[in-house]
Amino acid sequence: MQTIPDFELAATGHQRFSSAAFKGHPYILYFYPRDDTPGCTVEGQQFAQLYQEFIKAGYMLFGVSRDTVKSHEKFKAKFQYPFDLLADTDEVVCNHFAVIKEKNMYGKKVFGIERSTFIMGKSGEIVHEWRGVKVEGHAAEVLAVVKSL
Secondary structure, three states, X not given: OOEXXXXXXXXXXXXXXXXXXXXXXXXXXXXXXXXXXHHHHHHHHHHHHHHHHHHHOOOEEEEEEOOOHHHHHHHHHHHOOXXXXXXXXXXXXXXXXXXXXXXXXXXXXXXXXXXXXXXEOOOOEEEEEEEOOOOOOHHHHHHHHHHHO
């Protein structure tokens, strides 16, 4: 299993997320392209609907994108997400997880986040991963895997 280097990111709620602080505690990171866009909103809402189930299963949940904390705060408040959003504005963590991919947007090649989710184990290792995620039903699929671990 792949282990990711320790990292820290600014988070909503005037906090900092530190992966080192989660040693001994499993958590989920879901990477999404952009705050307040249709697919990212639906994905966040689906995770929010199941949030208490993730907590009951012993897993914290965090969304990650390249947007700023200020953008994240607005997005989180608008949709009342119960989990924190992490700001990877310099793409360091995105690169640790290799989620930056070349995309074709309106005929132009751009680099952006490939929608991906990672279940992180107690030792900071990736226990399960999804890449190229399709939004519909994804949160429920992640929850099913978490409950099976």
